[in-house]
Amino acid sequence: MTFDNMSGWVKIAGLGPGDAALVTPEVMAALAEATDVVGYIPYVARIAPRPGLTLHPSDNRVELDRAGHALQMAAAGGRVVVVSSGDPGVFAMASAVFEALEAHPEYADVPIAVLPGITAMLAAAARAGAPLGHDFCAINLSDNLKPFDLVLRRVRLAAEGDFAMGFYNPRSASRPHQFGQVLAALREAGAGPRLITFARAVSTPEERLLTVTVDQATEDMADMRTVVLVGNSATRRVGNYVYTPRSA
């Protein structure tokens, strides 16, 4: 597999949480070489237009179609960057591209690379202090592609193991009340006294952080642009920071 510019390729690139200062040079270099950029509308909107670059914004929930389109353009010689916010390997486009590759063996020879980025959970943790400073679980709370029972089961096991946790997609307009069930599951598992941080739109002008206990948390503290960080039983405050000691 080669990534010279004599033939097509797909690079699945993480744009980080929002601030351009959190985009890696590797991702910027891929964008500079690209002929095409595909991705969800608000992520493609972050790419500066230039001659020779075609932007292909698409709607949410069409990830497989978008991934197939990227492979098709690359097979035809395009240098295609698939953009995700955060890290493409964490609840983002990388898995969708490999699912599309599995469904379309005719694209088996297209070179594919995943370019990591700063994922929302870790950007949020950095802003809060170090709440994920020891063992942690990352859980996507959306039941769009899996049963909600599995979400609750994983939350309970993570609490039982005294893991810290990062929750993606905690709440949306179409499922306003499931996050309340997650909070209830945490309380039932004895995690009520733990610290929980709601981090919204980290590294953008709309950034807002709120830390309370799980007992104090309410479902309206989260929305679609929030990642939620739950500490383990040793997570605590020092000054304005929230951190988990290395020994927990």
Add this chain to the structure above:
Amino acid sequence: MTFDNMSGWVKIAGLGPGDAALVTPEVMAALAEATDVVGYIPYVARIAPRPGLTLHPSDNRVELDRAGHALQMAAAGGRVVVVSSGDPGVFAMASAVFEALEAHPEYADVPIAVLPGITAMLAAAARAGAPLGHDFCAINLSDNLKPFDLVLRRVRLAAEGDFAMGFYNPRSASRPHQFGQVLAALREAGAGPRLITFARAVSTPEERLLTVTVDQATEDMADMRTVVLVGNSATRRVGNYVYTPRSA
């Protein structure tokens, strides 16, 4: 808290896994403003010397002393960057700095910021494909600061919840056989058929990736420079890639 250059500060910065193309512009800007850099010897060795910058490399296992030194220099007006490899909030220096702050309330007014980086687990996942493409746990296998029983307990719960997993510090010269116990715990939990990727020194000239099943894995496949990625029950190969579908 301000980060103007009229007074001291501490920025805890993630250098990523090794390749300079994976260091964020935010981290490069902090290094350009710094008067002092502290960190573990091989990480400080990655910083280019320049006039006005003092490098303070220190040995492994002195994280708290190093953190206290950073706060002390910042309180005296220094602009101090504490360097970690990967992301400082993931099994790295951020928690150590907050532990030191808790122990030294005289430094409460020192501005502190955490600058995220590409953590080894996600850099490794990107190289492999997307093995952490759905819910996953990050577990530090070292018993340097916690009982090994807690490590095994978390591995078992993560397997029971069908989480993918990323293991840091899987094995060292001083504990050559604990990783074998982790592999045994995975097999006992029914995870023997799952894919496991050993990713060594990702993004450096010594990079090496090996994917086998947990049943096929042996403890000598890991060393101090390896992160280990365990898939969930749906993780599979497509071409040369390993990925976890979004629906798992």
